[in-house]
Amino acid sequence: MSRSHVGRWALAVFLLTLPAGMAAAAGFRGGELSPPRAAPDLVLKDQDGAAFRLSRQRGQVVLLSFGYTFCPDVCPTTLAELVQARARLGEAARRVRIVFVTVDPERDTAERLREYTRAFGRAFTALTGEAAALAEARKAYGVTAEKRAVKGTAAAYLIDHSAMVHVIDAEGRVRLMFPFGTSVDDMEHDIRLLLRR
Amino acid sequence: MPHVFGASAPAILIALAICAAGRPAVAQQPGGTIIVEGAWARRAPMMGHAMPGHGAAMAKGNGAVYVTLRNPGAEPDTLLSAATDVAHTVELHETIHDAGVMRMRPLPKFAIPAGGQLAMKPGGYHLMLLGLTRELKPGETVRVTLTFEKAGRLAVEAEVR
Numbered sequence: 001m002s003r004s005h006v007g008r009w010a011l012a013v014f015l016l017t018l019p020a021g022m023a024a025a026a027g028f029r030g031g032e033l034s035p036p037r038a039a040p041d042l043v044l045k046d047q048d049g050a051a052f053r054l055s056r057q058r059g060q061v062v063l064l065s066f067g068y069t070f071c072p073d074v075c076p077t078t079l080a081e082l083v084q085a086r087a088r089l090g091e092a093a094r095r096v097r098i099v100f101v102t103v104d105p106e107r108d109t110a111e112r113l114r115e116y117t118r119a120f121g122r123a124f125t126a127l128t129g130e131a132a133a134l135a136e137a138r139k140a141y142g143v144t145a146e147k148r149a150v151k152g153t154a155a156a157y158l159i160d161h162s163a164m165v166h167v168i169d170a171e172g173r174v175r176l177m178f179p180f181g182t183s184v185d186d187m188e189h190d191i192r193l194l195l196r197r
Numbered sequence: 198m199p200h201v202f203g204a205s206a207p208a209i210l211i212a213l214a215i216c217a218a219g220r221p222a223v224a225q226q227p228g229g230t231i232i233v234e235g236a237w238a239r240r241a242p243m244m245g246h247a248m249p250g251h252g253a254a255m256a257k258g259n260g261a262v263y264v265t266l267r268n269p270g271a272e273p274d275t276l277l278s279a280a281t282d283v284a285h286t287v288e289l290h291e292t293i294h295d296a297g298v299m300r301m302r303p304l305p306k307f308a309i310p311a312g313g314q315l316a317m318k319p320g321g322y323h324l325m326l327l328g329l330t331r332e333l334k335p336g337e338t339v340r341v342t343l344t345f346e347k348a349g350r351l352a353v354e355a356e357v358r
Binding site for chain 1: 239240241242243244245258259260261285286288290292294295297298299300301302303304305319320323325326327328332358
């Protein structure tokens with residue numbers, strides 16, 4: 001090979017292995033925030049009507065998602081998978097909290113959220129609040145939620161929304177994002193890594 | 198093994214007899230055949246009472262059923278509708294990923310291509326159960342009747358997970 005070919009080969013190999021190298025160094029499979037950012041506080045009400053502050057959850061890894069109880073597919077799937085991932089942690093599960101913030105305060109009263117969480121074995125905290133407080137929370141976390149009247153369904157409206165899970169460490173920093181479709185294996189793997197620190 | 202005839206009533210009865218939760222079942226008419234397998238339902242609660250202005254029957258709780266529809270024939274077929282006793286209405290929906298935003302849209306029918314399949318799964322095609330009449334608890338089964346344009350009608354048992 002001529003010198004220029006060797007050079008191009010070396011560059012190609014370097015560029016192709018660079019992402020793998022970076023992932024290997026960090027160890028996470030989900031999308032890592034580098035550097036981590038301070039998790040914006042959430043001041044909302046939980047399903048029992050009690051005040052909830054995200055900033056009081058230090059010491060716990062928080063798995064934060066946004067959705068609504070009318071949603072039959074995406075939200076129950078995300079929650080079921082988070083519940084599964086946490087259950088696999090055994091003893092360490094006590095240090096992990098699943099938090100679900102509604103994007104549909106019109107329908108999702110505290111009572112409705114209480115019954116929703118019961119279906120999952122009360123394994124997570126569901127939050128609601130005034131429309132303005134919820135809109136602020138979504139803005140802080142970069143979450144889209146668009147209410148839509150759709151033809152061809154008996155539903156009065158549907159809500160299009162971001163389905164990311166935001167992973168907050170025990171020091172209150174957003175560390176990872178799990179896009180919809182992240183496997184339970186990968187979630188478990190990453191949560192274990194965060195708990196190890 | 199019972200012989201499946203073309204008439205729809207005996208076909209439904211026989212299909213029910215041989216179909217256990219998740220096991221393949223066959224909808225068959227002279228015009229088409231659809232093999233239905235892997236039926237399961239997501240656990241779902243009933244919540245509170247109906248709220249005014251939200252389509253009264255719809256607001257108590259919704260569920261989703263996922264099933265794979267295989268078309269071994271030379272002609273395309275279509276899932277036209279579905280029904281169940283555990284919900285007021287069943288609609289055909291597709292969840293679309295749009296740069297991280299999940300959008301759900303109703304579809305009038307699901308096309309099942311000739312020699313192909315339509316596989317429903319979380320985050321994709323699904324049967325939306327609107328207005329549950331009871332809670333769906335893991336381990337239970339839910340009966341859903343599917344109506345195909347050519348292959349006729351078939352009842353399947355979906356296991357709740």
